[in-house]
Structure formats: C-alpha cells, structure tokens
Amino acid sequence: MDLLTRDLLRVATIGSVDDGKSTVIGRLLVDTRQLFDDQLEAVAHASARRGVGDLDLSFVTDGLRAEREQGITIDVAYRYAATPTRKFIIADCPGHVQYTRNMATGASTADLALMVLDVARGLKEQTRRHLCIAALLGVRAIVVAINKMDTVRWSESAYSAAVDEVATAARELGIADVTCVPTSALLGDNVVAASLHTPWYVGPTILDALERSDAGAWDSAEGARLPIQWVLRQPGGGRSYAGMVSGEPLAVGDRVTLLPAGISTTVTALRGPSGPRDAAPAGVAVDVELADDLDASRGDLLAREPLPTVTRELRATVCWFGDEPLRAGARLRVKHTTRSTPAIVEAVESRVDVERLEIEPADALATNDIGVVRLRTADPLVVDDYAQHRVTGGFILIDPVSNVTRAAGMVGDPGLPGTSARA
C-alpha cells in the first residue's frame, strides 16, 4: 500500500457560545465517516441517556462529563480528519467568555478559523472577541458557517445580512480571505452535503471550503530563525545546536548571527530527523554545526538576515487571562522562544474595545481583555514583530508563584487596520 503524502491544515472553531461550533464539527466528522462505528454508537448512547435526542452531534467533541451535563464546551477538543491529500487537525474551541484562554490555546496554532454564527442572533460581543483574537494570532483565512439556517426558514436575506456583518468585521480586522456558507449543522445542510433548502446559494460547502483552502501554506516570515533548544555533543568533542527552523529555510553554507551575542558564523552541517541534509524549511527539527567555536546555549538564537532585534524593552499586544487585572508594576516571567526571564510591566497603554473594534486608552487589563503593554525584561530577548514572524514575535507571561500561564503576548501593535490609526 502506498504511503500517502499529505499536507497538514490546522483548523480552529471560533464563535459565541451555543452558535453550533461543536455541532458543525460533529456533523463534518459524521458525514465524512471519520468516526468509528463504536464512537458513533457511544455518542448515540450518551444522547439517549441524557435525553437530548437520537444523536447530539456536539457530543462528538464535548467529551468531558461536565460538558455533556451542561451542554457547553469547556476546553478545546482535538479531532483529526483525512482526505486523500490532506490531514486536518481540528481544534473545537469553547465559545463561553470564561474559557477564552482555552479558545486562544486552540486558535494559536491554527492556519484557518472555522467561525460559526447563529444566523438569527448575528455577531455578538464574544464573536467579535474571538475574531479579534484570531486576527491578532495571525489567522488570515476564515470559513464562516452562517448556521441554524433552519430557524429562519432558509431566508436568503437573513443570510445576506449576516454575511455583511461578518465582512465588515473581517475587513476591520484585516482578515483577507473570508468564505461564508449558509448551514444547518443540526440537519446537515451545506456542511458536507449540498443543501436542497438553499437553491439561491451556489458556493462551496464547509468541507469544500476547507479542502480548497491554501491557508496552511501562508507564511510572511523573512529571514531564517533557529532558537537553540539544546546542545548536542558530537563525537570528537564538537557540538551541535538543536532547534526547530522557522521563517525561511536554513541551509548549509548560510551566514548566520548568534544572538544576543551578535557574532557571525557559518552553518557547516545540518541534520534533520532522518540525517544530514543541505537545507531545512520551517517546521523541521534540526541540529546544526557552526564554523566557529562559540559559547552558544539554550535561549540563544541563530538568525539569517534580516536580523531580529535584541532588546530588554518590549511593546506588545497581550490577551490577559489572569483573574486579577493586569496593571503597571506586575512581575511575571516571560517565556519567549527557548528563553525564560523575569519581566516587569512598565505600563498598560490601551485596550481593544471588542464591541466596536477600536483601541482606547486604559491603565489595566481585565480578565480576557486584549491590550497594549510595555514590558521590561531582566535578560535581553531576540524578537521580531509578531506580524512579521510568529515564532520570534510570540511570548507567554507566567505567574511566578503558581507557574500558570497568564497571557499570550505578541510583539508590536495589534496591527488591526481599522484600529491602528487611532492608537
């Protein structure tokens, strides 16, 4: 049997609570026969036991006891689907505002967001928050299920009104690639099978849209980056530096700079998981040997031009998940690439009003707020703007006592076209 070579597309669901995210994913998996018979039986059995009909499709991903009891998603469920050419990793995220941190977890690795919107209820604050977070995280393509079309008697005008609302918000947030689909996840219309109820609609089903998307191949990063994870000792006393390549490919013979030290050298050997190679693209775990004997260790970074910035002062956009508001003076740890160091919040500058998608001055960020802060770090960090480079632009803030992750941070302005002018 042939070993199928497939590419990977990472999808995360976003949208407000109860609009039907889990049901869409359940429908997608059931109608493409990605579920095993026993899993389907278990969902049917659980549905009957809880008196929620023959088959509650949200139970396909809502697998925790508490989720089934309450009928909501609490944390991300990961599900997998495969077509002959593509493997999908699907993160079904919770919609409830209390679990925004879990939604950010699921969306942070997504190439594409599958947004679900209840056609009768339109864009709610939480939908806008999710869209905003997805846009900040760098998701540039969304497929939008305008869902529960059965509740508006398949009205084309209701659909068009929802599409307009989505288009306006996406434009303000700089999301370039938007595909809307009128669906009923409950009844199965336009998720996998084309609907007979929407003769006025000629576009793709949700499955078509996911299969056609090239969002997984998007990359705006320039310059190769290799954050050093670990030093490997080579026979004969040499050393090699292990890490995952990001940005442009890294190749043998490349002139690279060790940062923050600022020393130039050349890559003399490069190995991937299956042995030596000439070059490695982003996403390959490699180890490299260098022409010069340098004092390089975990937390340092090898970069090819254009070089990142070495700094102890960061201006960054953060999504704050802490229970207490974030204010100037807060002491946290930052983890950025493979480096961790203490950080102090110098100032909270502004927050995003997610309802109006505008930036307003602020001196604190409440739980689940998005805003701009200035940080000072004990050790220097080697950063790019997040908009240029996800790996060297992203960081997390950690509570130094409990070790819980309190924030997702992105170096630079939110970069939302509709907002940056007012910042």
Add this chain to the structure above:
Amino acid sequence: MTTIERRPTTLDHLEALESHAIYILREVVAECERPVLLFSGGKDSAVLLHLAVKAFAPGGLPFPVLHVDTGQNFPEVLAFRDETVDRTGARLLVASVQDAIDRGLVADPGPTGSRNRLQTTSLLGAIQEHGFDAAFGGARRDEDKARAKERILSFRDAFGQWDPRAQRPELWQLYQGRVNHGEHLRAFPLSDWTELDVWQYIARDRVALPSIYFAHHRDVLRRDGMWLAVNEFVEPRAGEAVERRLVRYRTVGDATCTGAVESSAATLDEVLAEVATATVSERGATRADDRFSETSMEDRKREGYF
C-alpha cells in the same frame, strides 16, 4: 499590514508530526529537572522511544525509561522491552504492581482480575520515589474523548491528579514546563498522531515492534465482546470455549483486559491497509477497561492514569 506570501508547504504530514514530537522531547528535557519516559512496549511507546533516540543522537537518552509492570504481560512484549532497552542503551526502571500488592498498598484483584487501574498507584509511587517532574507518554488524542481534551504538556498536582476544568493555556509551541515541588507534568509528543499516522511512520522508519502486532495463530476465548488470549492470567470460565484463531493486537496492555482482533495482516503493508479501513476504534476493539462507563478514561486520568 504585512504582505502575505504564499509558499508551497514542503513538509508532508509525517515529517511535520515527527519534527514536532522531537521538538517537544527536547523542550521538556531542557525545561524539566528529572524527566522519565513511560515505556509499555506497545507501538506508541516504541515510536516515542525511537523519536527520543533521534532527538538526542548521537548522545544517549538523557532520561531513564519506566515500565509500569502489571505482572500480567504478554511474554513477547517483555522480550521486546528488554531487546529495545539493550539496543538503545536506555536505563530501564520497573514499577511493579505486584510489588504494590505485596506491600499492601493496593488490594489484590485476584489472580485473573484486571490490574489496569492499579497501575496508577505504581506510576505515581515511582514518580514520587524518583522525584520525576515530567513523564513522557505515548498517548494520542484520537484514542479517547477525554484524551482529545488534554494539553501536550499536561499539569498534575501534588496528588497526581488531572483537572480537565483548569488546564493551563498552551499557546503556540511555547510549552511551559515549570512546576512546584511535588507536582509534575505529563508530556505527550504524539498528541496529534492518529493510529494510521503511527503505522505509516512505523512503516517509513522501520520501527521495530513486538511480534503480536502482526497476525498469528493463538488460543483465544470470547469475553465482553473481545477475543482474550488464553494464558496463565486468562482461563476459560464456565461456558467459554477456547478456539484457535488468526489474530493480531492493535494495542498492548495488561493481558487480562487487552483484546486481540481477528486479522490476517502479517506484514506492515497489510496492517496499514487494515488500519486505513477499520470501522471500529482502537480502544473500542481492544480495551475492556474503557467499557465500564461513559467517562472511564476521564475518571482514570483524573486519578493520575497515563
């Protein structure tokens, strides 16, 4: 706004999964003081160990491997464990459930009772005894609906418990390995692999496996809708007939609760073809321990199970 360039994706899904797993292995080893790799001798732990060897080559493994031994093993799997440990130079630790029973730490379920759940006590005991702050496991999110919810680095409190309602955020690939004394992490580098991915990778990289993953004739009996191998731990009860059938295993665990599937797939290609067209899930086909209730895996995981 940044201009978006479109660049052809150059990694196939196996290369992407492999590199991600190696990245996780290196990250946890760098962030934690005393990691350990849980090695059952099954296919997932065989793949995990294979990846760990790659991650730290040409040096040896920077952590020991731990087998939580129920004492009710398939002999082929024990032999495979020992061969693999010899070949890789890994340092093997064994946490014995029999020991825990002998020391009165857990009740003896009897000579033919399942010791699957008792593994938790032995596992947590070993983690505490050796002061491990991270344990690599080969669990995959496609195995079960509770596993589907778990982070790649999954926090366990001082009692070894998983709290699915209060998991740490896990952003990008910034895996965060800090724990306080007595707490630990479980790390799952194969989280995003499916059963088919694992087999494709085994075929691609020629990863060695115990022979029982391939079709062979065996004396089995039908119990709880599964074919259980007849051996010193599983004996026919009244009304149960022993039959000789052509079978293989899809998972490997405690011999009293791991079922065989009828199969003639004797080669990697044949197994791949079978896995690609399977209509019953891996655990559904082979694990009695998941059948007790709707949330048996969630309940076991909360207590500190793998």
